[in-house]
Amino acid sequence: MLDSTYEVKEVTTTPYDDQKPGTSGLRKPVEVFERPNYLENFVQSIFDVLPGGPRGKRLVIGGDGRYLNRRAIQTVIKMAVANGVELLKVACGGIMSTPAVSHIIRKYGLDGGIILSASHNPGGPKGDFGIKFNTPNGGPAPQKVTEAIYDRSRNIQRYLIADGPDLEIDHLGTTEILGTKIEIIDSVRDYADLMEELFDFEAIRALLASGFTMVFDALHAVTGPYAREIFIKRLGAPEESIRNAIPLEDFGGGHPDPNLKYAKGLVDLMFSDDAPDFGAASDGDGDRNMILGRGFFVTPSDSVAILAAHAGKAPAFRTGLKGVARSMPTSCALDRVAEALGVACYETPTGWKFFGSLLDAGKISICGEESFGTGADHVREKDGIWAVLFWLNILAAERCSVADLVKAHWKRFGRNYYSRHDYEEVDPEGASRLMERLEAMLGELPGAEIEGLAVSAADNFSYVDPVDGSRAERQGIRIIFHEGARIVYRLSGTGTRGATLRIYLERYEPPEGELFLETQKGLARLISASRQLAKVEEFTGRSEPSVIT
Numbered sequence: 001m002l003d004s005t006y007e008v009k010e011v012t013t014t015p016y017d018d019q020k021p022g023t024s025g026l027r028k029p030v031e032v033f034e035r036p037n038y039l040e041n042f043v044q045s046i047f048d049v050l051p052g053g054p055r056g057k058r059l060v061i062g063g064d065g066r067y068l069n070r071r072a073i074q075t076v077i078k079m080a081v082a083n084g085v086e087l088l089k090v091a092c093g094g095i096m097s098t099p100a101v102s103h104i105i106r107k108y109g110l111d112g113g114i115i116l117s118a119s120h121n122p123g124g125p126k127g128d129f130g131i132k133f134n135t136p137n138g139g140p141a142p143q144k145v146t147e148a149i150y151d152r153s154r155n156i157q158r159y160l161i162a163d164g165p166d167l168e169i170d171h172l173g174t175t176e177i178l179g180t181k182i183e184i185i186d187s188v189r190d191y192a193d194l195m196e197e198l199f200d201f202e203a204i205r206a207l208l209a210s211g212f213t214m215v216f217d218a219l220h221a222v223t224g225p226y227a228r229e230i231f232i233k234r235l236g237a238p239e240e241s242i243r244n245a246i247p248l249e250d251f252g253g254g255h256p257d258p259n260l261k262y263a264k265g266l267v268d269l270m271f272s273d274d275a276p277d278f279g280a281a282s283d284g285d286g287d288r289n290m291i292l293g294r295g296f297f298v299t300p301s302d303s304v305a306i307l308a309a310h311a312g313k314a315p316a317f318r319t320g321l322k323g324v325a326r327s328m329p330t331s332c333a334l335d336r337v338a339e340a341l342g343v344a345c346y347e348t349p350t351g352w353k354f355f356g357s358l359l360d361a362g363k364i365s366i367c368g369e370e371s372f373g374t375g376a377d378h379v380r381e382k383d384g385i386w387a388v389l390f391w392l393n394i395l396a397a398e399r400c401s402v403a404d405l406v407k408a409h410w411k412r413f414g415r416n417y418y419s420r421h422d423y424e425e426v427d428p429e430g431a432s433r434l435m436e437r438l439e440a441m442l443g444e445l446p447g448a449e450i451e452g453l454a455v456s457a458a459d460n461f462s463y464v465d466p467v468d469g470s471r472a473e474r475q476g477i478r479i480i481f482h483e484g485a486r487i488v489y490r491l492s493g494t495g496t497r498g499a500t501l502r503i504y505l506e507r508y509e510p511p512e513g514e515l516f517l518e519t520q521k522g523l524a525r526l527i528s529a530s531r532q533l534a535k536v537e538e539f540t541g542r543s544e545p546s547v548i549t
């Protein structure tokens, strides 16, 4: 009991008008979060819109360890105390992955959780910070909740905070301040136990003992401690199987995004003569994943399709799949697997929250996105280490290389050639004008020919949630060509500097067709059509994308 050292204060504040959560919570440069009361306003807004108010609620807080994480956690603890929260579970050291937070909310039946992370965005004093609220189902707050938080943030006049010393968060234990029970919890054990229930650890252990080699790159972000516990301690992989496993406040100066550009060290290794059999990486907060074989990159769209096709090999899915889902810009490879399995495949807007409602309603078991996110019904977030274990589980059953598994998949289902071209940090005005012009052209595109490709349909994707009927409009411009080729244009909802234009390219090649072209070659005509049609260079000033995945 530390009551005498803390005193509840009501602090008068003025609202900011830029606290609208994006695709995944509020993300801003650190310097924005360091403005007076910026974090406090947003945290109080979350508390104020909790159904019935914050008093008596049970919450968890964790973060990805980036710069500002430790300071922000202290603020949230003190505000939770002042707002009468009954129980606050705090990740030891402040570090807990996003899927682990989701699991803790569900396992202990909490009222929600606060995640401090800007996911795959860079960290450090000049990097980004972020905060996100997850609801009792363990998933990101749905649109109506984020809108309520935003509305509240624009009118906020005061917040409550318990004034007193910082709490010690680096050792497990329980304390109580002004009636709030604060538990410092092990952020790894519960999660690792869950993984052991879902996958065949014995088979993976045997695979690793047989000489099969792997490298998991945590990119100095949150998954390091999880990887050590799971891959080294529980599965017996040698120490050199994990790299960059110590979380650092600036991620070692890197960009904690597991893709071909930002996980370059791992990619170079996997394409070298010393490549291990399997390589994988995760992002800042541990929800994304990238899968590589020796000299081979698995697109996230293929990855989710392959996991679904082989799902029965994992104990979690022995009884089959209820259904599957993918975000709209993700390739249609998953649709073909769903058809073969005789289950539904849902197409949702970008953003994990849209899967949450389908998972809660028991309509789907596995879902995934082109943006290196794959997940299932065990939590309500995408899950990086889960995806890596799922791949290892399948490889342990199949005993073949990553490349052979993917190629066999293409030979059975055909190949959806797929790539995403990102134009990062472009002028937001130019990017908006590009999108507006495309939108204005939609009506006249069907029937037109671009680069010899005939357009069959064009629209701006809108979605009606099949469970609660909620609508999401203008979720990306789709240009669909005959024979199922597509170009999708979308502006990112997670960038913090300028705008990021994403162009998604896809073309289907049947099993008997040419399956093994280099991806960009296989998409060459579509790539040139996508730039021509949208006048990308004219509106962005860029002749080439900043990142190609």
Ligand code: G16
Pocket: 023, 024, 118, 119, 120, 287, 288, 350, 351, 352, 353, 369, 371, 373, 491, 492, 493, 494, 495, 502
């Ligand atoms: C977030 C969401 C993902 C979504 C991604 C899209 O990922 O959780 O569901 O696919 O944003 O990002 P953008 O709008 O930039 O295309 P994360 O990993 O940043 O939380």
